[in-house]
Amino acid sequence: MKCHRPRVGPGRPFSSCWRPVPAAWRARAGEMLQEESDLSLLIAQIVQKLKGSNLYAQLERQAWASLQRPEIRLESLKEDIKEFFKISGWEKKLQNAVYSELNVYPLPSHPAAPPEHLKEPLVYMRKAQGSWEKRILKSLNSMCTELSIPLARKRPVGQQKELLNKWNEMGTDEPDLSLFRPVYAPKDFLEVLINLRNPNYENGDSLSFRTHLGLIQVPLKVKDIPELKECFVELGLNIGQLGIDDSTQVPPEFFENEHVRIGQKVLAEQDSAAAQQYIRQGSPTALRAELWALILNISSQPEDLLYYEQLKTNVIQHDLLVDSLIYKDVKLTASNDDYYFVFEDYLYQVLLCFSRDTSVLGHFAYNSASPPKSYIRGKLGLEEYAVFYPPNGVIPFHGFSMYVAPLCFLYHEPYKLYQTFREMYVRFFFRLHSISSHPSGIVSLCLLFETLLQTYLPQLFYHLREIGAQPLRISFKWMVRAFSGYLATDQLLLLWDRILGYNSLEVLAVLAAAVFAFRAVNLMEVTSLAAAEAVLADLSTLKVMPLLQIFLFATVT
């Protein structure tokens, strides 16, 4: 039974067309009604979100302007305008926006569920995230009091002018950062995850079938290789991949030329969903920047440049303690990296603006973390004087700048680089440093890695465990940084292509397991954690796609 009218669940208005549903129809529809009302709710949610966006205003303007056109007739106004949108490409833009919303925001939850439930359904994980955040804030506050530096202050006019002049070469600045230390490092976070326990779970002291042999002790559902094969079907052995079938030995007529041609067609059509499907087989280097912008639904409008300039002004006018943390992080990580040190100045610009961007606060609706609150001096506890600190609610940790660094190879205008990073962060990277039960959350990734290793390389897993070198202790830092800084840049970008294509971070855990499988022979011979770390210290020569393909599709199980 195909229904063309929007149908509503009990008491839910859907834009301006509200009709009471006949009782007899409802009794007949039964289950289908429930599904349709779920769909109506989802549609209503997306419409609500898009109504506040720039695209809505543009569509409205276009609709009004189109009334001048000869082909728009009064009798069939609605259909004619729809046709006009289809031909002029505006329908495609709307489709891309809706697709983007479906990808990013979780489905509407049960009406009785409180907002915390949408952030994270499991109560004990919410509690763990809350106490982790308290620890971070305590560390930040104590650093603040020790160094007697305010969390935020207005810059004097002289300093503002100086910073404005130096904006494009902040890397030449050498402020004294010796007293600053990163708020936390990935290994501190790993300790928190290791101690995560479900109070309702049988965590006996004695070893039984209930104990997990790895470090993560929470029973989340993770995929096994048959399920991963189904999920990552485009990485199969008989399907062409960039990263494998574009190597010098393979003639380009076999795969590469055709793939590039299809890529150009996808870009011409400007279709987000098609681009996401296409990029699962990798993206040609020349098309990557545009493809990523299309998938992330970033269109560079003049308003976006203005917004970036506004953030820049905010950076110049106010100095935050977090800025020093960012400086320190960039100096410690990206500046020392052979591939990324040239982009040091870009990194400062992007990260400083990022910490002022309050639009990032929107992602906390579906992030298990919450932005820290700070109070105006002397007004502790009064809600009217509370502000989020930093303005975007994200406290950078050691290695945070590595999320931005690879993007510098793709985008040269700072505002485009900024937009892409912000979108990547609110879609993917935030999951790598917050405690949640989401399948792409870091806890699930760690468990997926350990389960894959244990199931398909049991001897290696047992050996490493016996010598006190739990595999997760080595691979955790790879996954938290999404392998940035560990792989060669071209390989890293091929990996991030797949993250975008599958809208999931599970491929990181699979790659980590594949790396262990690749170096298994050497690892079986080591006798200590330090030696195991040494075997896996250098990943820069690895080719990502063959590793993934062999582990998923060619390993004898």
Add this chain to the structure above:
Amino acid sequence: MSRLSVPCHVKGAVALQVGDMRTFQGRPGVVVIDVTFPSIEPFELQEITFKNYYTAFLTIRVRQHTSAHTPAKWMTCLRDCCLMPDPHSEDGAQEYVSLFKHQMLCDMTRVLELRLILRQPSPLWLSFTVEELQIYQQGPKSPSVTFPKWLSHPMPCEQSALLLENSKGSTGERPMAIDPSLWSRVSQTPAGYPLKCSRCGR
């Protein structure tokens, strides 16, 4: 269509076990929760809402009021509804769930008592139950405001005049059918006075 919460009395969960309770090592895998409605007459059940806590499967039995002198019988209205697709993992373990009248296997017109049978076959969990249980019956169908007949049933000539006025508008919007319940927001006018309709200018 609105719903009305029904005050209910949820009896404590009773675990079902085979054998001697004291010497048995394992944990019960079945728990029964009785729900009674002491101060209400038999009602028509619309919706059951609860928050799951590690229950894997749910069966609901209902005892309904029968008009004849036959004693009320227990009937199964929901059989083995799966709340956790994998009982050993956290998927669905703490989700909010709604069960509606149309999902039930039998009629729910005169409910006297409900019995929830919770099953959790996995030995991994220390306890399991359902929380925040709410039962709903059908709410009032339309607002209780009565309004004059001429508002809900306009004369045929008035109806066509209304449509004509609307179609003259420059935006060319298709006229909406008037929804009676929207009028409940309009304040009552003394009988006989025509309502000022600013769009039509009458």
